[in-house]
Amino acid sequence: MAVDLETLEDLLKTNLPGASIRIDDVRGDGEHYAAHISYSEFAGKSRVQQHQMVYSALGNKMGGELHALQIHTSIPK
Amino acid sequence: MENIVFDRIKKELAQDDVVLFMKGTPVFPQCGFSAAVAQIMGVLGVSYHSIDILQDADIRQGIKDFTNWPTIPQLYVKQEFVGGCDIIREMYEAGELQQLFENNGIAYNKAA
Numbered sequence: 001m002a003v004d005l006e007t008l009e010d011l012l013k014t015n016l017p018g019a020s021i022r023i024d025d026v027r028g029d030g031e032h033y034a035a036h037i038s039y040s041e042f043a044g045k046s047r048v049q050q051h052q053m054v055y056s057a058l059g060n061k062m063g064g065e066l067h068a069l070q071i072h073t074s075i076p077k
Numbered sequence: 078m079e080n081i082v083f084d085r086i087k088k089e090l091a092q093d094d095v096v097l098f099m100k101g102t103p104v105f106p107q108c109g110f111s112a113a114v115a116q117i118m119g120v121l122g123v124s125y126h127s128i129d130i131l132q133d134a135d136i137r138q139g140i141k142d143f144t145n146w147p148t149i150p151q152l153y154v155k156q157e158f159v160g161g162c163d164i165i166r167e168m169y170e171a172g173e174l175q176q177l178f179e180n181n182g183i184a185y186n187k188a189a
Contacts, residue, residue, distance in 0.1 A: 047164045048146075055147050063147030068110070071163050 002030040003066045008058075012037065015057035020076065034070040042075045082139035089136075090156045094183050095125035098140050099150040102129055110162035111150045117169045122186035123178060155181055 005025055012021050012035065019039035026032045035054070042050045050073040055062045062069065090096050095118075101107030103115040107129075118125055130137040130149055141147050144158045152159045154177060159165065168174040178185045 047167070048158060048160055051161070051164065052145060063141060072167075 003061060004030060005033065008033060008035070008066070008069075011059065011061070012054070012057055016041070016053070026070070032068040033066075034072070036072045036074075038074045038076045040076055042073055047073065082135045083143055086136065086139055086143050087156075089126065089128050090153055093124070093126035094155055094181065095123055095178075096153045096156075097125050097127045097150060098130055098136070098153075099127055100129070100131050103127055107131060108149070110148070113162050114150045114152060114165050117165060117174070120186070120189045121169075121175065121178070122189065123183060154178070154183070 005023055009021060009023055012019065012023075016037065016039050019037055019041075021038075022036045024034045024036075026034050037054060039050075039053075041053070045053070051071050054071050054073065058066065058069075089098075097103075097114060097118065099106060099108075099111035099115060101111055103119065106112035106115050115127070128136065130140060137149075140149070140151060144151055146158065146161065148161050150162055150165075152161075152165055159174075159177065160168065165174060168177070175185060175187070175189075
């Protein structure tokens with residue numbers, strides 16, 4: 001099962017309001033994505049906590065229908 | 078049920094200072110993300126205990142609940158969750174992983 005890029009982007013934009021998000025379909029197969037997320041709420045959080053926020057924004061999709069998502073988090077300057 | 082699995086996970090974590098839950102084994106990883114972390118550990122020459130979660134459905138689900146982290150691989154140092162593939166890669170490239178091993182008295186190849 002796959003998740004399309006728009007669905008992914010919508011979920012992240014809705015649940016991480018104000019974040020700057022770029023998603024690449026790294027293999028062009030709709031299964032392997034890389035998300036670059038810059039979000040002010042990441043400030044003061046560990047990398048693990050930042051990624052947990054992203055996973056939580058994706059609901060239960062990660063590890064289920066969404067297998068391969070690289071996550072790169074940053075804090076806007 | 079959950080407690081039994083969590084106890085088993087804690088026992089695995091107690092087996093070594095560095096523990097990697099992965100798909101497959103360091104020699105035969107079954108997923109690119111697991112392979113990437115095993116490769117970094119190999120380059121750094123760190124000895125670690127690995128668990129192939131594909132061999133055990135209880136651990137496979139249990140480790141995700143244990144850490145509140147939905148993906149594999151998962152690397153632990155001194156029983157603390159350090160991160161998944163992206164985090165380990167970022168930390169390695171920034172030298173932070175090496176620093177973490179240094180701070181925890183874990184031997185690694187400093188020339189790497």
